[in-house]
Amino acid sequence: MGKSLIPPEPAEIHEVTLRDALEERYLAYALSTIMHRALPDARDGLKPVHRRILYGMRLLRLDPGTAFKKSAKIVGDVMGSFHPHGDQAIYDAMVRLAQDFSSRYPLVDGQGNFGNIDGDNAAAYRYTEARMTDVARLLLEGIDEDGVEFRPNYDGQSKEPVVLPGGFPNLLANGAQGIAVGMATSIPPHNAAELCDAALHLIEKPDAKSRALLRWVKGPDFPTGGTVIDSKEQIIEAYTTGRGSFRVRAKWKQEEGNRGTWIVVITEIPYLVQKSRLVEKIAELLNEKKLPLVGDVRDESAEDVRLVIEPKSKNVDPALMMESLFRLTDLESKIPLNLNVLIKGKIPKVVGLAEALREWLDHLRDVLLRRSNYRKKQIENRLEILGGYLIAYLNIDEVIRIIRTEDEPKPVLMKTFKLTEVQAEAILNMRLRSLRKLEEMEIRTEDKNLRGELKGINALLGSEELQWAKVGEQVKTVRDLFGPKTPLGKRRTNFADAPEHDLAAIEEAFIEREPVTVVVSDKGWVRTLKGHVADLSNLQFKTDDQLGQSFFAENTSKVLLFASNGKFYSLDVGKLPGGRGHGEPIRMFIDLDQDASIVSMFVTKGERKFLVAASDGQGFVVKEEDCVSNTRKGKQVLNVTAPAEARAITTVQGDQVAVIGTNHKMVVFGLDQVPEMARGRGVRLQKYTSAQLSDVTTFEQKQGLAWKDSAGRDQGLSWKELADYRGNRADAGRVAQGLPKSNKFNRPIE
Incomplete structure (x- = not known):
């Protein structure tokens, strides 16, 4: 028959709001990332990929001392059976477990090129080989004795461990790094022997706080060594809260x-x-x-x-x-501490040192109880079989006769000798060669030994004190294996206080100081010349451009630029262009408005005061520290409203102010009439009808007013000669005699 041409019925369509759909899916993604990728389990200190690699190696029987196997084989098995993700991701994780500069206690013993501290990558997995280390063996010890819970793997074909038995304090000893959704973890490596000592104290005193445990755990112990230079208070704070950082120096x-x-x-x-x-x-x-x-x-x-x-x-x-x-x-690096782990494999939580070790110890006890129960069942099963063997040995001829003559010997055996089904099955499965070995003494000896062991297990299961004693023994064994006298266990990172140095000396040490001359053209092109160059007559400028101003500085200096929009901008001389060209536009370094121009540029000194003034005659005194800007956008200091603009700036030196307008009128008054502000419009300095402010300056009353004429010569008027110009702030002033025709005092910022 041909296929039906009738289209199938459409599946039922559910309408869901986008917000709900996104929330549900993003939450699912976030949980998956937190639980199955980024955060380590507090019990064995492993993320799923590492746990799967170690379990995969266990199945391949890659115990310490056995022959190495190709990394490609390990990666392939792990990917096929447990971890359906990229092969490179699995191999990279395995490589890190093998690098002695990445892992404090490597879990994988690698043969071949596994990368180096220079950052070179490992060879491809077809070239390298691997097996487990003793640390990995400790983590897996007891996994075949029902030590931990198993769950189905991703395709349900086999099972994988939910957590490893974890007979090694791996969470803190090897540390972990991970970024999940909305949370991250960063655990530096520690010294295993110190962790074991702290854990033994915690067994004795279960209520001990993190602070008390720092008697043994001094701080991180990095595989690459180094020196931690944090204070004891900072280290205590970090381990108590589970958050902090360590400054590590070479x-x-x-x-x-x-x-x-x-x-x-x-x-x-x-x-x-x-x-x-x-x-x-x-x-x-x-x-x-x-x-x-x-x-x-x-x-x-x-x-x-x-x-x-x-x-x-x-x-x-x-x-x-x-x-x-x-x-x-x-050479000095900050290593963060963020002890964010999965408690019981389910709840993400930031824990302190004590809680992290407590989780490990509780897990060791759980594993001990599971292994003890498993062994108990094994012994009880074996004792049942031994009882059957004993009956068979004592009645061997009758047992053989029943087996030879009966069509269904099992029920007959069970009825004749009052055997259980397990015992009868064991007798029927015996090999003939075992008959001569089935001696009564051997059976009774094994039975006695097993009953003694069972008595011990029952005592252990019934006493919490005995359980903790057993866990303590286990921890002591680990401590001896990785003690301070062993090559792997010896502490590598030491502690010291950061040396104190004079800050000025350190600043001097950072940058070589060189004298430079900063040159700014009329059109705002800036450049630096090497050395302090006084004669700039040979300097070339672009067509229609000329020298605006120049000043001496050093390559370490910072420069303040006052613009006609009333803003101050900060620049580093070291970042200004040098060389023989025309320089670059100042707008390349700061966000200067197109219609704004440069009023003045000068080297920052830090402790001066400036008198700033706008073209409409408004102005005030401002501290230099209030003018410094940390951004390209500058700092608005003098507020101006178009068509007015910032016009003049002078250093406050003296007790008198002289203001001159474009109408050639000048007024002189006391500096005390001008307020000091951090920002604003200020007060009126001189009154105009149709003119504008041209320049301002300050001077000492005793010394009189000084300025430079167009030829650069010093000129001046004494206090007595200034009698006609003296008045108050906001006066119109009088037409000045003998002042420069440019209406500028030509006084550089000092």
Whole structure:
């Protein structure tokens, strides 16, 4: 028959609001990420991918000391049976478990190229081989004895462990990093022996707080070593709350050379820092002249880290040189602590040190109880079988006769000797060769031993005190395996206080100071010239442009720019263009309005006061610190409304103010009449009908008013000669005699 041409009935369509659909799906995604990807379980310290890798290796019988197997085989088995995700993601996770610079206690023993501290990747999984380490064996110990719960794998074909038995304090010993949805985790590695000592104290005193446990757990213990320079109070705070961070510095030593020369050798770098990137960064800073105390850097590392830093000269203070490197490079790194873990594998929670160890210990006790119950069932089953064997041995001829003559020997055996079905089945399954071995003494000895073991197990299951004693023994065994005298257990990271240095000396150490001349054209093009150049007559400008102003500075100076829109802008001289060209427009560095122009530019000093004035005669006194801006947008100080604009600025030096207008009229009055403000329109300084303010200046009454004429010569009027111009703020003033025709005092900002 042909196929029906009638279209199928459409499935029932449910209308759902977009908001509800998104909320439901996003929540499902968030939960999946938190539970099955990003956060470690507090009990075994593993995320699902790591747990699956270790269980997959267990199934492949890759115990310590056995032959290595190809990583491709491990990754393939894990992906096919337990972890249906990308093969590269699984391999990357496995590689990290094998790297002794990433994992404090590696769980995978790798053979081949598994990457290095320079950041080079591992070889492809077809080239590398792996097996488990003793730490991984401890984590899995008891998994075949019903130590933990199992669940169906993703396709229901087999089972995987929900959590590993975790006989090693893996959560804190190896740490974890992860970013979920709305939460993250960051746990640095710790010393396993110290964690075991703290756990033993916690068994003795279950109510002990995190603060008390810090007697044993001093702080993180990174695989790459380094020095933690945080105060004890900060460390206590971090472990009590489960949130904080650790400042880790590289370890260095000074090596003496010939004729008083020396070098600094860095032997340990902070955790998770790639050495090659670190060297590149130092070289980059050297080229940018931001490390004036450093002469050269080179990497002499082989198996161990050896970074050599050469000073600029032998007179440099090595500690100060290192301080400049710590401040600018990853030789000092901040490692966050965010003890966000899954409690009982279900609830994400930020815990303190005590609670993290308590979760591990409670889990060890649960595993002990599960294993004990499993062993109890095994013994009871074996005792039942041994009882059947004993009956069979004592009545062997009758047993053989029944088996030979009866069509269904099992029920006959059960009825004749009052056997259970298990016993009868065991007798029927016996091999003939076992008959001669079935000696009564052997059976009775095994029975006696098993009954003794069962008595011990029952006592253990009935006494919490015995259970904790057993857990304590287990923890002590781990502590001895990874004690401070073992190569793997020896503490690598030490603690120290950050050295105190004079801040001014550190600032000096950062950037090499060089004198420069800042040149600004009329049209707002800016550039710097090397050195302090007084004669600028040969300087070239663009067509229709000319010199606006110039001033001396250093490449470390900061510059303030006062614009006609009443805003102040801050610029770094070091970022201004140098070289032989015409420079670049000032608008490349600040967000200056198109219709705004530069009123004045000068080097920041920090403790001065300025008198600022607008073209409509308004003005006030402002502190220099109130003018400094931290953004490209600048800081509005003098409020102006078009068509008025900011017109003049002068340093406050003296007790008198002189204001001159475009009408050539000048008024002189006391500075005390002008208010000091951080921002605003100010007060009227001079009154105009059709003119505008041209310039302002301040001076000492005793010394009189001074200015420069067009030829640059010093001119002035004494206090007596200024009698006709003296008045009050907001006066119109009088036409000035002898003042420059430009109506400008030409006084630079000092």
